[in-house]
Structures are given as structure tokens and as C-alpha cells.
Amino acid sequence: MTGSEKRAVLILQNGTIFEGTGFGNIKKVIGEVVFNTSVVGHYELLSSPVYTNQILIFTYPLIGNYGIPDPNQRDKWNVSKWFNSDFYDLNEKNPPDYWNFPKPNLIKIAGLGVYECCKEPSHYTSKITLDDWMVREGIPGIENIDTRQLAKIIRDEGAMPGILQVFSPDEDPNVDNLTKEAKNLEINNAIPIDSISIKSPHIYENNGDTIVLIDCGMEYGILKSFLQRNLKVVRVPYTFSYNEIIQYKPKGIVVNGGPGNPKRLIKAIETLKDCISNNIPVLGIGLGNELLALAAGADTYKMKFGHNTQNQTCIDTESRKAYTTVQNHAFTVNIDSLEKTDFKIWFKNANDGTVEGLRNNNLLSVDFNPEPLINVSDTKLVYEQFLKNLNSSGGI
Numbered sequence: 001m002t003g004s005e006k007r008a009v010l011i012l013q014n015g016t017i018f019e020g021t022g023f024g025n026i027k028k029v030i031g032e033v034v035f036n037t038s039v040v041g042h043y044e045l046l047s048s049p050v051y052t053n054q055i056l057i058f059t060y061p062l063i064g065n066y067g068i069p070d071p072n073q074r075d076k077w078n079v080s081k082w083f084n085s086d087f088y089d090l091n092e093k094n095p096p097d098y099w100n101f102p103k104p105n106l107i108k109i110a111g112l113g114v115y116e117c118c119k120e121p122s123h124y125t126s127k128i129t130l131d132d133w134m135v136r137e138g139i140p141g142i143e144n145i146d147t148r149q150l151a152k153i154i155r156d157e158g159a160m161p162g163i164l165q166v167f168s169p170d171e172d173p174n175v176d177n178l179t180k181e182a183k184n185l186e187i188n189n190a191i192p193i194d195s196i197s198i199k200s201p202h203i204y205e206n207n208g209d210t211i212v213l214i215d216c217g218m219e220y221g222i223l224k225s226f227l228q229r230n231l232k233v234v235r236v237p238y239t240f241s242y243n244e245i246i247q248y249k250p251k252g253i254v255v256n257g258g259p260g261n262p263k264r265l266i267k268a269i270e271t272l273k274d275c276i277s278n279n280i281p282v283l284g285i286g287l288g289n290e291l292l293a294l295a296a297g298a299d300t301y302k303m304k305f306g307h308n309t310q311n312q313t314c315i316d317t318e319s320r321k322a323y324t325t326v327q328n329h330a331f332t333v334n335i336d337s338l339e340k341t342d343f344k345i346w347f348k349n350a351n352d353g354t355v356e357g358l359r360n361n362n363l364l365s366v367d368f369n370p371e372p373l374i375n376v377s378d379t380k381l382v383y384e385q386f387l388k389n390l391n392s393s394g395g396i
Helices: 043-046 130-139 147-157 173-182 222-228 242-248 266-277 288-296 337-338 383-393
Strands: 006-012 017-024 028-036 055-058 111-113 142-143 160-166 202-204 210-216 234-235 252-255 281-286 300-316 324-335 344-350 355-360 362-367
Touching: 006 111, 006 142, 006 173, 017 130, 017 160, 017 173, 028 111, 028 300, 043 055, 043 130, 055 147, 111 300, 111 355, 130 142, 130 281, 130 300, 142 160, 147 300, 147 355, 160 173, 160 281, 202 324, 210 242, 210 288, 234 242, 252 266, 252 288, 252 383, 266 281, 281 288, 288 300, 288 324, 288 355, 300 355, 324 355, 344 362
Parallel strands: 028 055, 055 111, 111 142, 210 234, 210 252, 252 281, 281 362
Antiparallel strands: 006 017, 006 160, 017 142, 028 160, 202 234, 300 324, 300 344, 344 355, 355 362
């Protein structure tokens, strides 16, 4: 290690120590350590609210080789062209300039671990390196560690918290003290949704039917899928009640994915209960799958290490077709608890048999992203079925 390089250490709750080279910001963070096996899409994942406050580990060996595009680039709805979230309060009339914005919050993770962080990216959209972007955002990272070995530990022992710290070049880590601290950590599933959900309603104008999107940590890829289908989208806070939602006279409701334990989102669950009672078309995505199940009377639980990848195979229980899906979720629906509901299992995971989708007349939900930014998906049929439900419904 040269004199200008920063030392870094990642220590898991079980006492496993990974010492490497630091990049990004000089900082200490604590969070649940999760891994993702995706080959591409690093800046989409780093900006995804699903990973809020988590330490993300990429198992693919080279990350950042096509750089980071300009956050100022937007579509006609002023939605970020490249990223899964934004860095400013949407109540501002015009999007501010990212490069002059103080303390942007485009990266949602707490810290990053990779085998190698590319310092010289090559791509026509690249505006800044991953390293420099993380410095700008105040996020620490560690490289030159065996990320696949780390993923095996999480896969075998389950999700666990950890400490990631990047030190200045002239500072040596006190590994013993950090290890003692790490062993006393507990996983905190109470991620503050208030910090990532929209604060007040925001309308994305379009010529088609109106839908209301309950924001529990929305990914922009999901929003774009509806806008590109000509739907007018009213994005509301996760605390909105059914009575507040119906003021917009929507044809249907979407509740999107987000981080943490779905059971703590009591207001969103109560709103969905009212939607079910009034036979309103609902589509749940990601965490929305668990929220809709809870609203119907089913139960959920945290998985051992979750599904965080671009290649989770799901089986459509009706057609028996297999689909490759993009997933980022840590909780799932208890299959046995579905006996208390009218739901039928729509999709099941081909690897572990867990529930990946539910349906019952106007109610649909999936634990994967039907049309993600980072991959061409063949599960657009989810959106197509939701549109059919909208067309056959009288709305509110």
C-alpha cells in the first residue's frame, strides 16, 4: 500500500475481518451487510431506496468500469434519466444543478464493498468516476477484499450487521476495538421511510388514466414504466389514507418497493385494507407484495439472506413458464398464512420455493421489478395485466 492510499476495514458481527484499501469518503458507517451478484447497473443500485442505510457488497469483481453519468440529465417528466432516485426535494419547481447542490443524497447506501473499484472508466456517458462520486456523496468504500467469500458467509450464516470504516492515509485501524463493537451490533429493520418517501403529493402529468403510487421508497424505474404507458401518476407519501387518495379519482393504486420490515408500515397497510374492501385495482411491487399480503390477513418474515440479483428465476404457477427477474428484497410472504386470504400464488421462486407474486381478481403483486432500469425483462406481463384491470374497472 502506497503512502497516499487509504486503509479500510469491514468487520462483520460474527467477528470476520476484511482489511483492504479505502476509496470514496473517509468515514465510519454501521449497517446491515448485504450482497448483490449483478454484473451491471451499479449506479442504479447505489441510488435505489431499497438499499437505504445498508452496506452493499458486489460479488462481480470489477465495478465502476463504465463510470457514472450526469445526474442532471432528465426526461420530459423531469425524472432522472439514469438513476433510481433523486438528490433534491421534489417540491422545488425546477431541478437544481447537481454539481452545485450542497450535500446531495443520490446514493442511498451507507457503504460499498468491491473487489476492485475502477479509477479510469471508459464510456460515452461517463461524467465522473465511482470513487469521486462517492467522495461527493460522502459514502465510504472498501476494495481489494474477497467479496465472494463475504457473500458465502452471509449466505451460510444469514444477514448480519457490520462496520465499515475508511481511514486517512496516515491513520491505522484499531481492529480490536472495532471488532468488539461489531460483535455487539444488532440488525435494525426500522429504516426511516420518512427519509426516502416523498413529503407531499407530486403529480406527473400524462394523457391517460390516473393512478396513485404510494411511495414507500420508490425506484424511478417503476415510475417510468407507468409514465411510458401514458398513465398520469400521482405520487403520495406512504402515510396517505384511502380518503386522501380517492380525492385524485384514480383508476388504480400502486404500492412500490422499499427497505426494511413491511409490518412497521401500519398506515400503508390500513390504506390497502380499504382498497381491498372497495375492490380498487391494486398492484404491489417489491415490498408492496408483502404489504398487500399483510393487508389481506397473511403474514411475512425475514429471509435468511434475501434475494439481491438480476437472475432470480420465477415460475408462473398458471402458465408454468419460467422468467428471469431482477430482485432486491429481504422479506417474503409466509405461504401457510395465505390460507387465511383469497390470494392465489402467482409466481414462486424456482430456487427456494418462496412466494414471488400473488393475485386475486383486481389485486396483483410481485416481489420483483417487472421492468427494471438495469435489465431487459420479460415480465412486462405484470404491467399488462394491471392495465387490463384498470380498463375493466370503473375506478373510484
